[in-house]
Amino acid sequence: MSRPGDWCRRGSRPGAGDGDSRPGGWWRRKSTPAKVETYTRWSFHFFAVIEIASVGLAAFAQVGTRLATWLCLLVCVHALLCAVTASRALDWTRGRREQPVRLMWVLGGVTAVIANVALALAERGPGGAGADAAAGSVFGGVLIFGAGTLALGVRNRRRVLAIVAGFALGAGTFAFPLGVPGPAALGTAVAVLVGASFFAYTSVFSVWLLNAVYALDEARETRARLAVAEERLRFGRDLHDVMGRNLAVIALKSELAVQLARRGRPEAVDQMTEVQRIARESQREVREVVRGYREADLGTELAGAQSVLTAAGIDCEVDGSATGLPAQVQSALGWVVREATTNVLRHGDAMRCAVSLRVAEGRVTLSVENDGVPDAESGAAEPVKGSGLAGLRERLSKVDGVLRAGPAGGGLFRLTADVPLPPAPEPAQHPEPGSLKPAVPHPVSEVTP
Known part of the structure; x- marks a missing residue:
């Protein structure tokens, strides 16, 4: 039989050893919370791929190869930093690492620098609608993904809101000094606010769901342990009820028999006989308790x-x-x-x-x-x-x-x-009231006086 805590982690099965080389064996060996954590972690890593594909690679279709390469390189650096920060922040939420404060400051600084570089390229670059669109895409993309990743490293909702609002305000603030028109700057700020809010609260909800799964798994394990503890207490209580009084009587009668034996009284034999009877009775009662505990109803x-x-x-x-x-x-x-x-x-x-x-x-x-x-x-x-x-x-x-x-x-x-099923016992056949015959008396032989 396995321990109660073993089967609660249903994915960690004794039948799936470390040498399981079947396809997907590494996934089947994981417990349910570990599967959810792996899915959550790789979802955050996939966000980095989305950032590179939707922001960095998209620049090649809008501007020349040289400028697009520089923009894509900046986006790749930012996406890689976001992936590392998300992984460390997820470990922090599970209590495996300290809060990645320095890494978060680095991500915030790199995000601000890349956003300013994108605006500077749009202002002093080759110009044209394509260059402006590519620079604006990089500018908004790094702010949205940066805010969403930083939200993983905090627990307070107000701080998450402050990060999102700060990035949205920064989007408009960075745009005005570079000559971006007011409506365009406002539209960029609103886009960053909406996108960063969605990404940030999606990240927060994913972490909350992961913690809830782990809490549920711990609750199930605790429930199983409590069930085993309750059964042990029941067995201990039944055993105490059976043996407690009998052992007390045995101790008392044994002491009485010792005192009577020291005085040479014959009643000591009767007391020891009674002790023997109670001991045998106790053995029988213990067997009944154990038999009732072991038999399966x-x-x-x-x-x-x-x-x-x-x-x-x-x-x-x-x-x-x-x-x-x-x-x-x-x-x-x-x-x-x-x-x-x-x-x-x-x-x-x-x-x-x-x-x-x-x-x-x-x-x-x-x-x-x-x-x-x-x-x-x-x-x-x-x-x-x-x-x-x-x-x-x-x-x-x-x-x-x-x-x-x-x-x-x-x-x-x-x-x-x-x-x-065993055959049912046949009911006893009772004769009908009118079918009773009078008993024939046996002949009585004469007894000679």
Whole structure:
């Protein structure tokens, strides 16, 4: 059995080792929060590609090769710095690094310098509509992507708003000294404000969502640990209730027997006999407690499987009731549910699990079906050959049951246990009221006095 904290990270499966060389194996080995973090991180890196493609490379279609090369080089430097800053800021939000304050100041300074260089090229460059459009695109682009990246490095919403407003105000302020017309400068400021706001708050929301996923994963792990702790407390409480009084009586009677033995009183033997009786009774009660703790009740196991799988983020549906089934059948099928639940958690990356219990024609059929099993189509599902299922087959053989496990098609894995119901005892036949015959007296032999 795995520890409670192991299966909460469903992506970190024992069945997927470090040597998994299958395509996409590195992705399947990641936990769900790690997958979300990887997606978020590479989304921010992709923003740098978007900046280069939409701002830097677009300049080649507007101006000559020499000027476009310089503009594209500036945009590439800015995009690379934004990607590094976003990565460090994301590590800071997860508590792995300190806040990248110096890197953020460098990014802010580089953004301002590139924006001024773009305006200077537009003012003193070769001129023409194409050059002005290329310079304006570089000017607005670096301000928008710079503001959005800097928003990752702060947590306060007011500071995010201040960064966005500052960049938008700076767009208009930089434009006026270079002779840009008032409407054009105002339009540039508004464009930077809208674009930077969208990018900044998209970044903030992505970080918030990532933190929420990690918090949910920690809550599920805590819930599993609490469930185990609660079960241990229940067992400890039952054991204390059974043994506490008996041990106290044994200690008292043993002390009394010692005192009586020292005085040579014959009652000491009676006291030790009573101690022996209580000790045996305590052994019997402890066995009952342990047996009740180890035996699997089918109804309890069905409810527990649904609770555990739901806590692990798996949509679990349970259909059927164990009411009225014999105790030995419930115990055998309860172990099947317990082992099947463990396999769903430890193997594959299931998102859905369906448990079905059917009683028909004197047989009980339990079916557990889940998705997310790797190589289910090829029949190479690892759980089939596990020792856990071998133990289940031994348990089911005691009640003449049959266990089947294997791929079910469509990326599904199905485990089915089929157990015959024991024949019901025939009711006692009571004679009808009018059919009773009078008893014939046996002949009484004469007894000679």
